[in-house]
Structures are given as C-alpha cells and as structure tokens.
C-alpha cells in the first residue's frame with residue numbers, strides 16, 4: 001500500500017470495491033453497483049443529519065413503527081432515501097427496514113438479485129443532542145430460482161454477502177465487508193467521495209473497555225452480572241475496565257472495532273432477547289466483528305448461525321475482542 005505522502009492517489013470506495021471484487025467471487029459487478037448505491041444513500045442521509053437543526057428535521061414524525069417506537073422525522077426521511085435509492089439501483093429484490101412493518105418486494109423490471117436489510121437511522125434517540133448516529137445494512141443474494149421472497153431474508157446470517165454501517169459523527173465513516181476483511185472509508189465532503197482510510201480493520205485480541213447499558217443490570221441474568229463484576233473488580237488486582245456507552249449501536253460498535261473490548265446488549269428478565277433486531281442490527285455487526293477477527297455471540301450461540309423466523313426478531317448480543325467475549329461465553333457455561 002501507499003505511503004503517507006501519496007495522498008494524490010486517493011483510493012475511493014467505488015474503486016476499492018471493484019478492485020476487491022477481483023479477490024472475492026461474491027463481489028460481482030452487480031454487487032459493486034449496489035454498494036455504490038448504498039454509499040450514495042449515506043451521503044444523502046449524512047447531509048440531512050448535519051443540517052437537521054437548521055431545516056426543521058428535529059423531532060417526532062408523529063407515527064410509531066412496528067416495534068412501538070416513536071419515529072423521528074429523520075427515521076422516516078432516511079428510510080425513504082434508502083427505499084428509493086435501492087429500488088432505483090435495479091439490483092434489489094427484497095428490502096427490509098426497521099421502519100416498515102412488512103418487507104418491500106421490488107417489482108419486475110426494477111428487480112435485481114440482492115436483498116438488503118437496513119436500519120436507516122440507528123441511535124435516533126440521540127439525534128436531538130447531536131450525538132453520533134448511523135445507518136446499518138446487510139446484503140443477501142436471493143436463493144436460486146427465487147424472484148424475491150421473505151425466505152430470502154430469513155436465512156442464516158452467515159449467508160450474507162456483504163454488511164456495513166455508516167456513522168454520522170465528527171466525520172462520516174463507512175465501514176464495510178464483502179466477506180474478505182473489513183475496510184473503513186471517510187467521506188471527504190469537498191470531493192463527495194468516501195476515501196479508504198482504515199484498511200483491513202482488525203480487532204485487538206483483548207481490550208480494556210466494556211459497553212453495556214448497565215442501568216438494566218437489575219434485570220440482567222446472573223452470568224452477565226458475574227462477568228461485569230469480574231471486569232470491574234479483577235480478582236488478580238489488575239486495572240478494572242473502563243465503561244463507555246453511547247447508546248447508538250453504530251458508535252459503540254465502531255469504537256469497539258477500533259479499540260477492542262466488548263459491546264453487549266443482553267437478553268434479560270424483562271426482555272428475553274434484548275432490544276437489538278437481528279436482521280439489521282445483530283447480523284451486520286456480527287459479520288463485521290467476525291471479519292475483523294472478533295466474536296459475536298448471544299452468550300450461548302454464534303449469532304451468524306441463527307436462522308430468523310420473522311423480520312423484526314430480536315437477538316441478545318455480545319461482540320468484540322476474543323478475550324472478553326470468550327469470558328462471557330465461559331460465564332454462560334458455568
């Protein structure tokens with residue numbers, strides 16, 4: 001790769017995906033075009049997130065989604081941006097969004113062979129405070145012979161051909177995998193292009209940060225509370241872990257991928273499977289974590305091995321560095 005002074009040779013995301021396509025059989029021309037269309041939606045959403053306060057996009061849309069959450073104006077707008085662009089790409093067959101009760105089946109003529117599951121705006125409760133939010137996506141290929149059916153998105157997470165997220169923060173960062181490692185790109189606002197800035201993101205084997213909504217600990221099951229106690233009061237007298245919890249999965253996972261440690265949203269005594277949705281939160285983040293050399297588990301099962309039964313199903317999540325996540329798994333065995 002090029003040295004620090006070679007910034008006259010920018011590696012844009014489109015060029016990188018195409019070049020990557022030569023190594024990965026799945027990254028065909030069609031997938032590259034679809035991913036390019038996803039990057040366009042991210043630029044569009046980033047633009048709205050940045051201007052939200054100025055163009056009256058803050059606040060509630062007045063509707064609730066299928067999960068019973070109050071939709072924000074930006075949830076609704078981001079969803080529309082994604083649906084329109086993914087349909088127009090001509091590369092999709094089935095779309096599943098957090099903000100829509102039912103899947104969208106793309107009509108013949110516009111139909112392609114990929115299915116996209118997405119969380120148009122993750123962490124939207126943080127929007128009004130200007131905290132980082134993001135978009136999460138997972139991509140499947142339709143099964144052989146299918147014209148696009150619900151079963152095409154109710155496949156094991158391990159069947160995904162690509163996954164990623166864009167984080168709208170101090171900068172706009174796209175992190176993506178097509179099954180051969182994880183790369184990160186930063187939006188250059190002047191060029192309007194995502195530039196490769198984080199090549200081959202690899203999780204440290206061990207970290208020193210934990211990221212849980214510990215306010216829920218009275219509902220957590222014993223293995224989880226025992227694990228948390230073990231890292232706050234290390235038996236060997238070593239330094240306790242630091243707590244970092246933003247409450248936007250995208251931001252919490254982004255930090256975990258870069259710095260290591262563990263992110264968790266467990267199932268608990270109140271909500272059996274926790275809060276995070278498997279198709280557009282659990283699976284994409286699990287694929288990225290594994291591709292970066294980490295582990296993603298429910299505590300007792302590899303997340304990517306799960307075959308969902310419905311599109312808005314939830315899943316307990318522990319993901320991050322091998323050391324920490326293996327400890328959580330051990331506490332669940334004990």
Ligand code: AHG
Pocket residue numbers: 069098119121122123124125213247248249250265275
């Ligand atoms: P969304 O904004 O897409 O509904 O997702 C919110 C999720 C996720 O971003 C985050 O990890 C989690 O909710 C935080 O939940 P708590 O507020 O219960 O900690």
Ligand code: MN
Pocket residue numbers: 069098124
């Ligand atoms: Mn929501």
Ligand code: MN
Pocket residue numbers: 119121122123249281
């Ligand atoms: Mn979300």
Ligand code: MN
Pocket residue numbers: 075098119120121122123124
């Ligand atoms: Mn959301």
